[in-house]
Amino acid sequence: MPVPASGGRARLPEEVRPERTRGEHTHGEPPAPPAVAAHTVRRHSVRGQILRALRSALADGELVPGEVYSAPALGERFGVSATPVREAMQRLAAEGAVEVVPNRGFRVAARGPRELAEIAEVRAMIEAPVILRLARTVPAARWRELRPLACATETAAAEGDRARYAEADRAFHRALLSLGGNAQLVTVAADLHRRSAWPLAAGPAARRADLAADAAQHTALLDALIAGDQEAVRRLVRAHFGGAEV
Structure with a gap:
């Protein structure tokens, strides 16, 4: 609304x-x-x-x-x-x-590019190591349970609904990190994720194509996690978090 x-x-x-x-x-x-x-x-x-x-x-x-x-x-x-x-x-x-x-x-709040870049860097430091660790320990069946959440991000992206995409994106990441069993980490990551969702102080909001590309990374990452392809997971995590060192 x-x-x-x-x-x-x-x-x-x-x-x-x-x-x-x-x-x-x-x-x-x-x-x-x-x-x-x-x-x-x-x-x-x-x-x-x-x-x-x-x-x-x-x-x-x-x-x-x-x-x-x-x-x-x-x-x-x-x-x-x-x-x-x-x-x-x-x-x-x-x-x-x-x-x-x-x-x-x-x-x-008016967030500039530098602040958003800093938030993205901190998110990568928190989330990337957890995902890589979980990739080695979580069975494929558990990853398959996240498929509806990944699909929800694709649907919101296809419709260009930025608000719904932000919620679906956050839900996917929250569910993924929750498999690690650290509730405090999930809470901190969710707060950072929400802080990165608002538009820049100047400039256009995320385009539909940007949302679609981000959602596609969710699906590809989930496919790699289900397949147990550690190298693909590492490559996709690096891409999803803007070239973070992993």
Whole structure:
């Protein structure tokens, strides 16, 4: 659900629009009555939808790097109160996609080529050795289980859906690294991956051809892992991480 052009309103489904009152159960309080519990579920549902919409707008460049956006203004566009927008923006701030501007709102992070190159280098240092190690120990059957995730990246790339591609790409890498059993590494890698997903401060977003090439590398890497071709895995890992030393 992208942010609409100025003057438009992106309405959320009627059944998940938040009420304007507040109130959530906290530790130490008695259980909330059913009506309040239902309200809490709806509120979390709306916040999740707003978060997905904002991530989509970031990936597509609809939220412009360097620009400041207020929660009330975005809430007006979505047809919701400022509260779920503000909560979603706080989550994005924790991820480094936006930064808080006191009394104004949130500024979209402006990542330049150097910062993205540095993030890519760190990702390669973390992910490449893990993939090479797993290539020697994980059986082919486990690699085959990742096939639907690789296919999902190809589908999103073919449709040119940058936001959906970013999520599918992250899901593939997360599932791959999860086979190593190190939850902390998976969390750090996922954070770096998300930080690298937003568009540059200046310049076009990733083209459909770029997405397709990246997705094709997923499929080729998975084929090599299933086949147990260590040399092909090493070559593909190096290519996927921009010529990283492996």
